Amino acid sequence: MIELIKIAKPKFDKLLKENSDINYELTTERYLEGVVINSTSLDHINEEKVEVSRCKFVNVTFNECCFKNIDLLDVIFENCDLSNIDFSDSSIHRVEFKSCKLTGANFSESNIQDVFFDEVLGNYMNFGYSKMKNTSFNNSNIRGTIFLECNFNKISYTKCDLSNSEFTNTALKNIDLRDNDISEISLIGKELKDAIVSPIQAVELARLLGVIIK
Numbered sequence: 678m679i680e681l682i683k684i685a686k687p688k689f690d691k692l693l694k695e696n697s698d699i700n701y702e703l704t705t706e707r708y709l710e711g712v713v714i715n716s717t718s719l720d721h722i723n724e725e726k727v728e729v730s731r732c733k734f735v736n737v738t739f740n741e742c743c744f745k746n747i748d749l750l751d752v753i754f755e756n757c758d759l760s761n762i763d764f765s766d767s768s769i770h771r772v773e774f775k776s777c778k779l780t781g782a783n784f785s786e787s788n789i790q791d792v793f794f795d796e797v798l799g800n801y802m803n804f805g806y807s808k809m810k811n812t813s814f815n816n817s818n819i820r821g822t823i824f825l826e827c828n829f830n831k832i833s834y835t836k837c838d839l840s841n842s843e844f845t846n847t848a849l850k851n852i853d854l855r856d857n858d859i860s861e862i863s864l865i866g867k868e869l870k871d872a873i874v875s876p877i878q879a880v881e882l883a884r885l886l887g888v889i890i891k
Contacts, residue, residue, distance in 0.1 A: 682833045684811050685791040687751040687771045689731050703727055765803075785823075794819075805843075820858075844868050854878065861885070 689711075696702070696712035703709060703722055710730045718738040728748045735755045743763040753773045761781040769784070771791045779799035790810045797817045805825040809832055818838045827847040834857045843863045849872035859878055866886050874882065 682811055682813050682831050684793050684813055685771050687731075687753055687773060689733075689751065691731070693731070693733055 691711055693711055693713040696709070696714050699709065699712075699714050699717070699719065700722070703719070704724055707724060707726065708728045709732055710728075711732065713733045713735065714737055716736040718740055719742055720740040721742070722739075723743040725744070726746045726748075727744055728750075729752055730748075730750045731752075733753045733755070734757050736757065737754075738758040739760075739762050741761070745763055745765050745767070747764055747767045749764075749767065749769045749772050751771045753775065754777050755775045756777065757774075758778045759774075759782055760778050761783075762779075763783045764787060765783045765785045767784070767787040769787055769789045769792055773793045774795065774797050776796045777798075779794075779797050779802055781801050782799060783803045784807055785803045785805040787804075787807045789804070789807055789812055792809075792812045794812075794814045794817055796815065797819070799817060799819040799822065801821040801823075802819060803823045804827055805823045806827065808828045810830040812831075813833045814835070814837050816836045819842070820838045820840045821842060822839070823843045824847050825843050825845050829848060829852070832852055834852070834854060836856050838858045839854075839862060840858045840860045841862065842859075845864055845868070847868055848870070849868050851871055851873070853873040855873060855875045855878065859874070860881060862885070864885075869882065
């Protein structure tokens with residue numbers, strides 16, 4: 678049985694209002710709070726240090742958007758397309774990604790805490806050099822994702838495709854990988870100390886590290 682991590686959910690202390698001028702608020706005010714954004718497309722927005730708080734995005738497509746240094750607090754993304762979005766060097770706290778497309782999304786060098794990725798398509802995401810705490814990936818295809826030199830604290834993967842992902846210099850201590858696909862992951866070997874794997878996975882990992890089993 679995979680031990681579930683307790684993750685703080687996004688907090689909404691007021692009713693969310695519909696927003697009709699999100700482009701103005703994101704590009705001019707650079708601040709968005711307490712709104713729900715439904716069934717729209719945000720195209721070619723390139724803004725740094727935007728603050729988004731207590732918001733919900735539903736069926737929103739982010740097309741070629743860059744939000745470096747964004748501050749996301751108490752936010753839900755549901756059925757959104759965030760492919761290739763740039764969230765690098767950001768603060769992401771109490772955020773949920775539900776049934777979203779995150780292929781190529783960049784979360785590198787970010788502080789990520791109490792974040793839930795649920796049934797996402799996130800091949801080739803980049804979390805390199807990020808600090809991640811109380812973060813869970815559930816039933817998601819995140820093959821080829823980069824977790825290079827991350828600082829992990831209470832991270833879980835449940836029924837995920839992690840094949841071909843990069844974990845070099847990221848400690849996997851106490852992380853249960855047994856019901857995930859970890860074929861062809863990239864690591865040195867020391868990352869596996871105290872990680873939890875199945876016997877079959879252990880054989881595969883040994884092969885990746887050049888160990889000959891007879």
